[in-house]
């Protein structure tokens with residue numbers, strides 16, 4: 334690595350002057366396959382709107398559109414100490430949130446890397462036991478004197494779970510490469526509470542929250558212009574407030590204290606958009622990812638736009654080109670042939686490479702894959718990464734435009750979280766530009782568009798805490814937090 338001083342040099346697009354014709358032809362093919370035109374974005378948005386509506390209807394559709402039982406907008410006056418945990422695709426975060434009651438908050442946070450074997454363990458108690466153990470060490474550290482009453486906890490669970498009330502979540506299906514038996518169809522709150530009880534940990538799970546809903550509510554707590562919470566992380570997802578009268582699948586299931594004029598946050602779980610293969614422009618590599626995944630024909634949209642899969646799309650192209658005898662001649666490709674060896678930080682680092690000869694990429698390929706690539710090969714890889722990253726951003730905003738159009742939002746803030754949004758070079762610019770293409774806005778700085786996608790402040794811990802506070806308030810007033818009789 335060459336250090337150029339304290340300021341990071343800007344990434345360079347680089348010249349293709351020395352790239353051989355056969356590579357240029359491949360690049361042209363890739364550009365054709367991976368580009369998504371404005372017309373396609375509009376068509377995808379249109380189909381998206383009808384799929385969102387279907388998800389809210391009684392007959393249902395591919396997109397789950399899960400009612401969250403969050404039926405209040407936060408006022409910013411919520412206060413008190415709350416624990417929050419966030420089980421994402423990669424890490425477990427444990428947070429102590431002190432809500433100030435004046436739109437402020439303070440958090441103390443620990444992060445525990447989820448051992449990757451836990452994603453596919455055969456015993457669900459191992460996953461929930463790991464969470465309980467992590468909570469225990471956090472609580473012991475934060476409350477060395479012990480606690481006088483059970484600590485209320487908001488559990489952020491970033492997988493599709495159906496809820497007939499807020500402190501329950503029946504896992505519909507694992508996503509993001511998780512596959513643990515005997516959890517689908519079960520209440521994950523109960524599974525966690527059981528492990529807490531076994532260990533005598535004084536915690537009560539008050540609310541189960543999806544990370545997207547948490548992002549939405551946390552951002553609304555600090556910024557009243559927020560219209561949606563979205564995640565571009567291991568997976569993709571979004572949440573927004575729908576009017577109860579438009580959630581037809583809840584008709585007849587609500588107590589009088591949740592009237593039809595109320596808002597209710599909906600956790601869309603739109604990663605499953607277009608499972609029926611109607612509009613997304615899939616390449617043969619996308620089809621291969623799907624076919625070889627533990628869950629074929631599911632999470633179609635997510636497989637083209639989320640962090641879990643972007644590196645894998647790139648790997649499949651490289652494997653294909655190597656098999657065609659085009660790249661990495663006489664190189665040991667054992668590592669390259671390992672599925673999911675490259676996460677999305679790989680293309681991110683390639684795109685960040687500031688050097689004309691892609692020196693950092695060379696180092697990366699040697700270190701991660703044991704491959705010595707020529708400069709021309711590196712340029713091909715660089716272009717491939719740009720195309721896959723750009724496609725993810727462009728497809729990723731179709732969900733945002735669909736929800737904003739459906740709700741009639743002409744302006745506002747979309748609070749975004751996740752490493753892909755925050756760390757992938759150019760992602761934010763590409764996403765803003767795609768939204769501009771769909772709406773036909775005049776080009777401007779991304780901050781100046783009527784609908785802006787902004788980084789969520791911190792999200793999930795605070796959102797889960799605010800939701801736990803809203804829930805406790807409703808319960809204290811004797812109001813319902815689920816379907817009638819739940």
Ligand SMILES: Nc1ncnc2c1ncn2[C@@H]1O[C@H](COP(=O)(O)OP(=O)(O)OP(=O)(O)O)[C@@H](O)[C@H]1O
Nearest residue numbers: 421422423566567568640641676677678681751752
């Ligand atoms: N530098 C980077 N640039 C872009 N993407 C990255 C980078 N580092 C990691 N990633 C990708 O981000 C994903 C992890 O996202 P995040 O850190 O938001 O985790 P998460 O909370 O587990 O995700 P989710 O909220 O979807 O469950 C991984 O799939 C990884 O490939």
